[in-house]
Amino acid sequence: MAGSADASSAFQDRCLNCEAPLDGPYCRRCGQKAHLHRSIGAIGHDLVHGILHLDGKFWRTLPLLVWRPGELTRRYVHGERVKFVSPFGMFLFSIFVMFAVLQVFGLSLSNLDVMQSGAIQQSIGVARDGATRELREAHDRRAAFARGERVLQANGQPATLDSLNREIAGAREQLDAIVELGSGTGRFVDTGTDLDTGWARLDKGLEKFNDNPGLALYKLQANGYKFSWLLVPLSVPFVWLLFFWTRRFRLYDHTVFVTYSLAFMTLFGTALMVLGFAGVVTPVIASAGIFIPAVHVYRQLKQAYRLHWFGALVRTFLLLNFCVVTASFFFVLLLGIGALG
Numbered sequence: 001m002a003g004s005a006d007a008s009s010a011f012q013d014r015c016l017n018c019e020a021p022l023d024g025p026y027c028r029r030c031g032q033k034a035h036l037h038r039s040i041g042a043i044g045h046d047l048v049h050g051i052l053h054l055d056g057k058f059w060r061t062l063p064l065l066v067w068r069p070g071e072l073t074r075r076y077v078h079g080e081r082v083k084f085v086s087p088f089g090m091f092l093f094s095i096f097v098m099f100a101v102l103q104v105f106g107l108s109l110s111n112l113d114v115m116q117s118g119a120i121q122q123s124i125g126v127a128r129d130g131a132t133r134e135l136r137e138a139h140d141r142r143a144a145f146a147r148g149e150r151v152l153q154a155n156g157q158p159a160t161l162d163s164l165n166r167e168i169a170g171a172r173e174q175l176d177a178i179v180e181l182g183s184g185t186g187r188f189v190d191t192g193t194d195l196d197t198g199w200a201r202l203d204k205g206l207e208k209f210n211d212n213p214g215l216a217l218y219k220l221q222a223n224g225y226k227f228s229w230l231l232v233p234l235s236v237p238f239v240w241l242l243f244f245w246t247r248r249f250r251l252y253d254h255t256v257f258v259t260y261s262l263a264f265m266t267l268f269g270t271a272l273m274v275l276g277f278a279g280v281v282t283p284v285i286a287s288a289g290i291f292i293p294a295v296h297v298y299r300q301l302k303q304a305y306r307l308h309w310f311g312a313l314v315r316t317f318l319l320l321n322f323c324v325v326t327a328s329f330f331f332v333l334l335l336g337i338g339a340l341g
Contacts, residue, residue, distance in 0.1 A: 061084040072260060
């Protein structure tokens, strides 16, 4: 039987999967490769491909996604599907990479134990010692005033008993705040005790955010991973608004545009995180985080929809503002979903 032949030979006469005659590197009937490896390396390749779907299509897609995103969008929309990774395939891959990097660098949002790290605890200790010293000095100044000595305020004016009492109260409040921060019981987001946004679920989510920031951030991370696909339907209407008067483009076209764009932005944000931990200075990362996404959106709009530079520029400005609205709504939505837990 042909299937019993050694699969490590260069080529087979018949496909080892369906036994159809072979006249090239792939089977015409089922598409399986004619040349199969029987090695540990082949197992590793299958594992990586099965999890990440990394193959020749990925390496053809990624350079275009980075440098010519509009061309990639247009070519995929117009039918070149086999050559490239699908938009949702790239988007899911980018989400996987982002959360993998978060875990590798110990940035799991559920891990607020960073507050117990040596450097931060040392800084809190220094601040606590300073606040304790200021409180003691304030008491000494009031004691000196009680003995009839002349005591001056910070502005050079003679101190009074009321001013000294206020100084002591302020120093004590500062010390209490630092001690509370060091114990990990401080509020993560000070929303106020009477917050009322009009959306009961959101208010409950914000309350939980304050009461237990570690758990709230864990839920945000988990929900963000599960519901990241919602960014696509939330964003597509905004792109449609930029072209609603023309029938040249369909919702399918806008969906491909949005999904590829989100995939790039996620991969780019992940790259910035890695650069930050590699020691790249914050101003460089901040400048890249502002400038490069805007340029990418401009190039993708101009290339995908074949726009004049001015039309692409105006739409880029509008779309970037729409992105802020979408991101804000998505964050609020995650808070609302987290309130159910």
